[in-house]
Amino acid sequence: MNAVPAEPTPPVWRQRAIERSTRAATLRAEQRIERFLEAAQELIAAKGTTDFTVQEVVERSKQSLRSFYQHFDGKHELLLALFEDALGRSADEIRTATAPKKKPLERLRVAVHMLYEQSMPRPGRQSPLFTDFAMQLLGTHPEQVATAHVPLLDLFTELVEEAVESGDAHADKPRRAASLVMQTAMFTAQTPGVPSGSTSTQVSADEVWEFCRGGVTGRT
Missing domain, CATH: 1.10.10 (Arc Repressor Mutant, subunit A)
Structure with a gap:
């Protein structure tokens, strides 16, 4: 042949x-x-x-x-691109800010504070993480929203794993714990606050961190 x-x-x-x-x-x-x-x-x-x-x-x-x-494909894909870009920048900023901290739990605290601040609505302008659009996407494009959050989730998973390795935290499933910490910070920032008499009091970043710290360390 x-x-x-x-x-x-x-x-x-x-x-x-x-x-x-x-x-x-x-x-x-x-x-x-x-x-x-x-x-x-x-x-x-x-x-x-x-x-x-x-x-x-x-x-x-x-x-x-x-x-x-x-x-x-349309406006939704353009906004998804913006949303994903914003989350990527957020992850980079948080990584840069946490790097100088020596203690793993302190790095996680800084990360929670920053994510909370970045997720808060800003009167008269769009939140850096496009929170109103993100809420809409959760119902219409949940898989793309999950993909967009991967850089942040990877970072928070690393921080939780470091805290576990140092003995400062306890988490059988670090990635799941990281996801819960992220959701707590992001969604709490978007709520109007806790009812207190005739008004609502906005939950602070410190309160969010104390709640998350108790979750990952088992200590209050």
């Missing part, structure tokens, strides 16, 4: 040309996506809400509607 001849290797110059073309196309796509994201962020800052249209994003970005739909 005759051997099948091997495919000729493309000349080196052709490979370089193809690679340059691919890099250029990728860079252009990334720049277009970034302009759409920036336009959406500007609209959120201006309106204090995610109540805007795709057309408004297109006009502010100075790009075409066709280009928008080449990169996003």
Whole structure:
């Protein structure tokens, strides 16, 4: 049986040309996506809400509607991208802030405080973590919301595991404990507060931390 001849290797110059073309196309796509994201962020800052249209994003970005739909299925996917980006930045900021702390439990305390502050609604503008949109997504796109939270969950899992290894915390399932700590901080920050007579008192970051600390250490 005759051997099948091997495919000729493309000349080196052709490979370089193809690679340059691919890099250029990728860079252009990334720049277009970034302009759409920036336009959406500007609209959120201006309106204090995610109540805007795709057309408004297109006009502010100075790009075409066709280009928008080449990169996003619709507004929900654009907002998911913003949400995921915000969570990624949050994880990076918390990691940077906790790194200098020597004690694992202190690192976890700083992380809880920061996540709580980042999740609080801000009068007149959108919360950094798009909390109102996040609540809507929980009902409509739960799997994508879970995926978006992975960087934060990975970080909090590391912090809980470090506290367990140091003997300062007890958690048979560190990732599950980390998830509960995160949910406590994020969702408590979004509530109007605890009823106290005729008014409501906002739960503080210190109170949230003490509650979480008791959960992971078994001590109050």
